[in-house]
Amino acid sequence: MKLLLTGARIIDPAQNIDSRMDIFLEDGKIAKIGTDISKSLKSKSSEKITKIIDLTGMIIVPGLIDMHTHLREPGFEYKETIASGVAAAVAGGFTSIACMPNSNPVNDNRSTTEFIRRKAAQAALANVYPIGAISKDSAGVKLTEFWDLKEAGIVALSDDGKPVMDAALMRRAMEYGFSLQLPVISHCEDTNLSGGGLMNEGYYSTILGLSGIPGIAEEAMVARDILIAEFTKTSIHIAHVSTAGSVHLIRDAKKRGLKVTAETAPHYFTLTDESLQSYDTNFKVNPPLRSEQDLKAIKEGLADSTIDVIACDHAPHGRTDKEVEFEYAANGISGLETSLALSLNLILDKTLNWPELIAKMSTNPARILNLPKGTLEAGADADITVIDPLLQWTVDLQTFRSRGKNSPFNGRRMQGKAVLTIVGGEIKYDGR
Amino acid sequence: MSKNKNTKIVMDKDGIDRCLTRIAYEILEKNKGMQNLVLVGIRTGGVYLAQRLQKKISDIERDKIPLGILDVTLYRDDISASNKKPRLGETKINFSLDDKVVVLVDDVLFTGRTIRAAMDALIDFGRPKMIQLAVLIDRGHRELPIRADFIGKNLPSSLWEAVRVDLVEKNGVDEVVIEEES
Amino acid sequence: MKFEKKDILGIKDLSIDEINLILETAESFLEISTRKIKKVPTLRGKTIINLFYEASTRTRTSFEIAGKRLSADTINISASTSSVVKGETLIDTARTLEAMNPDVIVIRHSASGAPHILASLVKQSIINAGDGAHEHPTQALLDMMTIKERKGKISGLKVAIIGDIEHSRVARSNIYGLSKMGAHVVLAGPATMLPRDIEQMGTKVFSRIEDALVDADVVMMLRIQLERQKQNIFPSLREYSQHYCLNRSNIKLAKKDVIVMHPGPINRGVEISPDIADDPSCSVILDQVNKGVAVRMALLYLLTGGSE
Ligand SMILES: [Zn+2]
Ligand SMILES: [Zn+2]
Numbered sequence: 001m002k003l004l005l006t007g008a009r010i011i012d013p014a015q016n017i018d019s020r021m022d023i024f025l026e027d028g029k030i031a032k033i034g035t036d037i038s039k040s041l042k043s044k045s046s047e048k049i050t051k052i053i054d055l056t057g058m059i060i061v062p063g064l065i066d067m068h069t070h071l072r073e074p075g076f077e078y079k080e081t082i083a084s085g086v087a088a089a090v091a092g093g094f095t096s097i098a099c100m101p102n103s104n105p106v107n108d109n110r111s112t113t114e115f116i117r118r119k120a121a122q123a124a125l126a127n128v129y130p131i132g133a134i135s136k137d138s139a140g141v142k143l144t145e146f147w148d149l150k151e152a153g154i155v156a157l158s159d160d161g162k163p164v165m166d167a168a169l170m171r172r173a174m175e176y177g178f179s180l181q182l183p184v185i186s187h188c189e190d191t192n193l194s195g196g197g198l199m200n201e202g203y204y205s206t207i208l209g210l211s212g213i214p215g216i217a218e219e220a221m222v223a224r225d226i227l228i229a230e231f232t233k234t235s236i237h238i239a240h241v242s243t244a245g246s247v248h249l250i251r252d253a254k255k256r257g258l259k260v261t262a263e264t265a266p267h268y269f270t271l272t273d274e275s276l277q278s279y280d281t282n283f284k285v286n287p288p289l290r291s292e293q294d295l296k297a298i299k300e301g302l303a304d305s306t307i308d309v310i311a312c313d314h315a316p317h318g319r320t321d322k323e324v325e326f327e328y329a330a331n332g333i334s335g336l337e338t339s340l341a342l343s344l345n346l347i348l349d350k351t352l353n354w355p356e357l358i359a360k361m362s363t364n365p366a367r368i369l370n371l372p373k374g375t376l377e378a379g380a381d382a383d384i385t386v387i388d389p390l391l392q393w394t395v396d397l398q399t400f401r402s403r404g405k406n407s408p409f410n411g412r413r414m415q416g417k418a419v420l421t422i423v424g425g426e427i428k429y430d431g432r
Numbered sequence: 433m434s435k436n437k438n439t440k441i442v443m444d445k446d447g448i449d450r451c452l453t454r455i456a457y458e459i460l461e462k463n464k465g466m467q468n469l470v471l472v473g474i475r476t477g478g479v480y481l482a483q484r485l486q487k488k489i490s491d492i493e494r495d496k497i498p499l500g501i502l503d504v505t506l507y508r509d510d511i512s513a514s515n516k517k518p519r520l521g522e523t524k525i526n527f528s529l530d531d532k533v534v535v536l537v538d539d540v541l542f543t544g545r546t547i548r549a550a551m552d553a554l555i556d557f558g559r560p561k562m563i564q565l566a567v568l569i570d571r572g573h574r575e576l577p578i579r580a581d582f583i584g585k586n587l588p589s590s591l592w593e594a595v596r597v598d599l600v601e602k603n604g605v606d607e608v609v610i611e612e613e614s
Numbered sequence: 615m616k617f618e619k620k621d622i623l624g625i626k627d628l629s630i631d632e633i634n635l636i637l638e639t640a641e642s643f644l645e646i647s648t649r650k651i652k653k654v655p656t657l658r659g660k661t662i663i664n665l666f667y668e669a670s671t672r673t674r675t676s677f678e679i680a681g682k683r684l685s686a687d688t689i690n691i692s693a694s695t696s697s698v699v700k701g702e703t704l705i706d707t708a709r710t711l712e713a714m715n716p717d718v719i720v721i722r723h724s725a726s727g728a729p730h731i732l733a734s735l736v737k738q739s740i741i742n743a744g745d746g747a748h749e750h751p752t753q754a755l756l757d758m759m760t761i762k763e764r765k766g767k768i769s770g771l772k773v774a775i776i777g778d779i780e781h782s783r784v785a786r787s788n789i790y791g792l793s794k795m796g797a798h799v800v801l802a803g804p805a806t807m808l809p810r811d812i813e814q815m816g817t818k819v820f821s822r823i824e825d826a827l828v829d830a831d832v833v834m835m836l837r838i839q840l841e842r843q844k845q846n847i848f849p850s851l852r853e854y855s856q857h858y859c860l861n862r863s864n865i866k867l868a869k870k871d872v873i874v875m876h877p878g879p880i881n882r883g884v885e886i887s888p889d890i891a892d893d894p895s896c897s898v899i900l901d902q903v904n905k906g907v908a909v910r911m912a913l914l915y916l917l918t919g920g921s922e
Contacts, residue, residue, distance in 0.1 A: 203811035207626070209726035209748030209783060212810060279727030323705050325725035327746070503642070506654035506684075506915075519635075520642035520915070556651040 001425055002026050006038050007056035008386065013359040014062065014375035023060060025382040028425035033376055053420075055386055061358045062376050063095025063383030063423065066336065067365040068160070068185075068239060068263060068311035071097075071128070074115060075104025080316040080403045082116060085336070086125040088314070088402035090429035092336040093418025095383035096127040096373055097314075098365075100160040101138065108133035108144040113152040125428045126421075127383070129155040129369065131185065134173045138162040143172060146180055155369045158185035160239060161286075163221065165191060171228050178234035183261075183368055185237045188221035188246070189213075189287065198327060200273040200288040208276060210326060213288050219245035226253045226260055235259035237368055240313050242268045242287040244297030251306040261368050262301075263309035266342035267333055269298045269351075271408065281322045281329035282408040285315070299351045308364045310357075312339045316404020334404030338395055340387070341414035348415070386420035388432075393417055442587060443608035448568065448599075451584030452481065455566050456488035458582050463533055466493050468561070470532045472500040474550050475521045477539030480601040481568055485537060500525035502536075507549035529558035535582075539597040541567040544578035569608060571595045617916040621733045621740040624749035625790040633791060637759050640905070640912035646683060647907060657686035660918055661716040664690045665707065666743070667723040672878060672903070673743050673752075677720050680910035686918075689716075704728060708735045717918050721745075726783075739917040741910075747781045752913065753877055754787035756905040758795060760898050761832055763905075764873050769796030774826040774868070776858060777836030777885055778807040778847070784877045785836060789815050802826035803836075803858065806847040823858050827867040834875045835860050835885045851884055861887040865896070873898045 003025040010021045010033070022037040023030065038052070066089065072080035080088075082099075089097050099116065101107035107116065113130045120128030132154035136142045140162065149157075157177050164170045164186070177184045194217035199205050201212025222238055226249060229236040238250060241264045253260040273289045283289060301307040315332025322329050343361060346352045352360070362385075366374025373383055395412045397405040421429035443451070463469050466489060473482025479501050486499045503521035536550055551563055566582035571589040587610075589595055594611045598604075617635060619627070628636075646652055662681040666674050674690060681688035693707060704723075711719060718739045721729045726746030733740040744750040761768055773792050779785045779801050792799050793816050801812065802820040813819050820826045827833065838854060848854045865872065874890055874897045882888045891897055 201810050203814045206809040206812050207786065207815065209746050209786060211747075214810075279730045281731075320705075325704055325723070325731060326727045327725040506646075506656040508656075520639050522642055523645055552655065556653070557649065 002050045003422070003425065004038060004052045005055050005060060005384070005386070006052060007054050008058040008060045010060045010376065011354050011358050012062055012376040013355040013363045015377055017376070018355055023376065023384070025384070025422070025425045028382055030376055030378055030380050030382050032378055055420075057388070057390070058419065059354070059387045059389055060376070061385050061387060062362045062374050063421070064093045064340065064361045064385050064418070065096040065098075065365040065371065065373060066094045066312045066314065066339070067098045067156075067309060067369055068265070069097040069099050069314040069336065070102065070316065070332070071099040071116070072103060072316060073119065074112065078318045078403070079321070082119040082128065083123040084401060084403045085314075085316070086120060086123045086128060088334075088336040088400065089126040090421040090423065091401045091418070091431070092338070093340045093385040093387065093421055094126055094336060095385060095421060095423045096129065096371065097336075098129040098131050098155055098369060100131050100158060101133040102161040106133050106138050107131070107154075108136050108138070110148050110152040113149055113154055117153050126423060129153075129371065131156045131158050131160075133157070134159045134164060134184065135169060140164050140166055140169060143169070143176065146176055146182055150180055150182055154182070155371065156183045156185050156237070158187065158239070160185065160187045163187050163189040163191055167224055167228065170225065171232060174228055174234040174236060175232050178232075181370060183235060183237050185239050186221070186225045187239050188218045188225065190217045190220045193217035193220065197288070198284070199276050200290045202273060202291055204273045204276060208279070210276070215243040215245050215290065215294065218243050218287055219249060222246045222249045226250070226258060229260060230256075230258050235261070238262040240265050240268070240287055240311070241298065241301065241307055242290050242294065244294045247297045247301035247306055251301065251304070254306060261308045261364075262306065263311040264298050264302065264307050265311055265313040266335065266339050267408070269295055269302065269346065270342050275408065279326045280408065281324065281326055282333070282406050282410075284326065284329050284331055285313070285333055286331035299346070302346065302360065303351050308360060309368065310339070310343050310360045311365070312336050314402070316402050317406045318403070319405070322406045332404075332406065333408060334400065334402045334406050336402060337400055338407060338409045338414070340418055341393075341416050342409070344389065344416035382422060382425035384422040385418050386422075387416060388419045389416045391415070391417045391419065438612040440610045441607050442610055443585060445606035448584070448606050448608065451568060452484050453488060455582045455584060456485055456492065459485070459535055459564075459566065460489060460492060462564075462581070466495065466497050468531070468533050469535065470498040470500065470527065470529070471535050471537055472502050472525065472554065474536060474538045474546060475501065475503045476602065477597050477599065478537045480599045481539055482537035485566070498527050500527065502550055502553055504546060504549040504553055507553045509545060509549070523553075525557055529554060529560045531559070531561045533562045533564065534560045535564045535566055537566045539568050540595050541565070541570045541578075541580050542573055542595075544574045544576035547578050548576050568597055569595055617919075619917070621729070622751055622913055622917070623729050623733060623740065623742045625751045625754050625787045625794070626749065628751075628794075630794050633755070633758070633794065636755055636909070636912050636916065637762060639916060640755070640759055640908040643908040643911040643915070644905070646911070647904070653683050653685060655685045656915060657681070657684040657918055660686040660718070661714070662686045662688045662718045662720065662914065663711055663714070663716045664688060664743075665693060665711070665719055665721045666691070667693050667721070667728070668744070670722055670744070673722060676903075676906040677743060677910050680907050680914055683907070684911055684914055686717075686914065704731060705735065708732050712736045712738065718914060741913055741917070744783055746783065747786070748783050749787045750783040750877075751787050752906070752909055753784050754791040756902055756909045757788055757834070757875060757877075758791050759905045759909060760875065760901050761873070763901070764898055765831060768792060771797045771831040772800065772829055773797050773832040773834060774800050774802065774830040775834045775836065776802050776823055776826060776860065778838055778842065779803050779812060779836070780807050780809040780847070781839065781842065782836045788834065789817055793817070800826045800830075804848055804854070823860070824864055824867055827864055830868040830872055832873050832875060833860060833865070833868060837877065837879065838881055838885050840881075855884045859883070859885060859887055860890055862889065865890060872896055875899065875902060877902070
């Protein structure tokens with residue numbers, strides 16, 4: 001298959017490109033990128049182009065990468081399967097996703113990793129990169145076989161959802177993982193401080209009578225992991241940053257030259273704990289939605305590159321997980337299909353410009369996970385996301401490809417959407 | 433009280449007073465004095481009329497006749513059907529009704545449903561020997577087999593008309609008017 | 615005014631006019647409890663379901679009497695959150711209940727917000743009979759009614775609420791209600807029992823009971839739940855009662871005609887000394903029980919009176 005995409009504005013932060021160009025895809029790779037490709041190709045009659053797509057008014061970016069997704073298979077297929085997850089991914093403009101290990105069984109062994117990769121290959125939509133567990137069963141006691149897992153195909157390590165409370169275990173994981181070039185992703189939460197908490201601790205938890213999760217439950221662990229990284233000269237990636245305090249700690253660590261990277265999720269720069277007043281369980285996430293000041297600090301962290309990545313923390317759930325009392329409801333937002341549009345708001349409100357945003361959704365996650373992705377350079381994999389920046393649309397849960405219909409954004413008016421998702425040179429989603 | 437509606441005054445201050453005087457005498461005549469007799473006014477218009485009757489009867493008999501106040505809201509059969517949640521008034525009957533002759537007093541007798549509710553309420557308060565009914569106006573259109581024992585004035589009216597009794601205590605003027613509802 | 619609310623989920627959602635209407639209506643209902651036949655036919659044919667996920671004989675009985683005095687059919691359902699698969703109960707129960715077509719569902723639940731979720735699922739009127747640490751609107755209404763009766767007004771009074779504010783739905787509902795009605799609410803308790811940013815509700819907060827009691831017209835003592843000791847919010851009952859119990863000596867700081875309230879059941883000698891709890895000259899605790907039925911009758915009347 002040969003594809004010629006013409007007329008669009010091309011943004012590739014990896015090559016510092018932001019201009020109107022054509023891009024030619026051949027055999028799953030980016031063959032050429034330049035201003036005069038269409039003329040030169042048309043003149044050479046020998047070069048047979050199967051398809052020319054006019055994308056005037058559109059924006060072409062390197063395929064978006066979500067480095068924090070929960071796919072639920074194996075074990076919780078009623079929430080999401082690998083097939084439904086990757087369908088949601090391409091519909092949301094993601095060409096690659098990295099999936100967290102908290103399935104059942106936990107992805108703490110070679111065969112589960114291989115199972116996930118096999119299922120992903122069968123679905124053949126987005127690329128799926130499994131993340132292996134730090135500890136057996138994510139129980140925080142015994143390290144998994146990092147080397148074996150790496151050979152099976154994991155790209156990172158995390159006990160996401162089950163914070164590593166044992167600092168010594170975390171130290172060993174970071175040392176061992178670093179030597180294997182496996183980034184460790186930390187879900188920072190001191191479970192003694194957060195214990196039993198249901199939402200951010202503050203005025204709204206007080207008036208709603210819901211027990212609070214203080215910001216320091218996250219910040220204490222961010223500080224701990226930064227100290228370990230500094231002492232052991234290793235790296236750490238902080239997952240889903242939600243508080244102003246965490247932003248300050250990470251900013252400071254980066255200033256000191258430490259190998260610390262961080263991500264946040266769209267809901268942390270879009271919503272605050274005020275929205276919980278309806279007790280709508282779709283707003284229940286972990287870490288919880290924070291205060292207005294935290295939201296502001298997250299945006300500042302994104303703007304000054306303290307926060308490197310925007311990741312969905314896509315956490316699909318079934319109806320029975322969410323249509324219950326707030327106290328019993330599962331944490332999480334089904335985010336793959338709303339992430340891009342919510343993130344585009346950062347351009348509208350001038351927090352980021354286009355190349356900065358695309359870096360956080362493609363170039364940076366590729367770099368952190370050591371993936372050969374995140375660029376439109378000639379010779380790179382033809383993973384491409386085409387965005388219609390002006391498309392007005394309304395979120396409708398019923399149209400979600402994800403099995404998880406748990407989104408607080410249902411009914412929200414959005415601007416901007418992925419209209420074409422190309423993975424390995426093939427169109428995997430066409431929403432035009 | 434809006435005068436731009438088609439309204440007609442059918443009884444003035446003196447008319448009302450004469451009616452009440454006559455009713456007071458009729459009550460005493462029928463019951464052979466005020467022995468065992470009590471008055472119960474139905475909220476809200478009936479209460480003021482009952483108070484006036486109380487004064488008249490007490491003046492004639494030189495003895496105070498007991499007076500109770502009854503709010504029948506909780507006994508009405510149209511509470512859930514109506515869109516208005518009637519504001520509850522106070523019910524105050526500080527004496528036993530057992531073996532008493534109770535004269536219920538109301539301003540206008542219409543469908544009879546208010547009186548039905550009032551009788552149910554009275555029976556919950558005790559076991560009167562007899563219940564009699566005094567009204568200032570009987571405008572007809574009964575929906576229940578109820579009739580008044582003492583009537584100030586029969587006022588045949590159409591269903592499209594409203595009969596309103598204004599009293600000094602309530603509206604600052606004594607008069608009975610018919611309004612044509614537009 | 616017309617009462618337009620479908621549900622009574624919390625005092626937070628009620629306007630001053632609505633609170634006044636409820637209190638005035640409740641006063642009219644108070645008289646019915648003094649009659650020989652304590653029953654009126656108003657809600658004949660209506661069905662009220664008392665759905666209690668948390669044992670509470672007092673509140674449930676009060677709602678049951680209120681319903682029966684209005685001639686409604688009352689059905690009590692005791693559900694438990696522990697015996698059924700976690701979470702499935704409320705939604706499933708809601709659908710079953712809706713099929714029974716009741717007119718009002720009264721719900722008591724240990725999870726904050728459960729009545730809101732139920733209200734969003736069914737078309738019937740919901741009355742919150744206490745949810746988690748969130749609100750207990752009928753308790754606050756009967757407290758306001760008691761205060762109004764004893765003091766003739768609410769506006770301008772100083773009300774001190776003492777104890778475990780963090781876990782108290784009674785405290786939250788009363789802070790909303792009393793503040794709306796113009797009272798000056800102050801709180802006191804150990805720092806571990808004062809939830810974060812509580813002063814943003816418009817109250818003054820003290821860590822010593824004495825500071826809150828000064829010139830108080832009303833003192834509301836909250837019940838200490840003994841099992842909270844495990845969470846280390848107080849070291850021992852002995853220490854708590856030494857420093858936060860209302861007694862003959864610290865009550866002198868309050869106004870001479872202070873009234874003492876408690877939502878019950880009382881831990882005598884822990885949050886309130888027995889001689890004060892049983893002193894009719896200041897304790898209005900039994901009054902509170904009496905008002906409970908009237909307030910609940912008023913709410914049932916107002917919620918069912920107007921729908922077709
Ligand atoms: Zn996490
Ligand atoms: Zn996660």
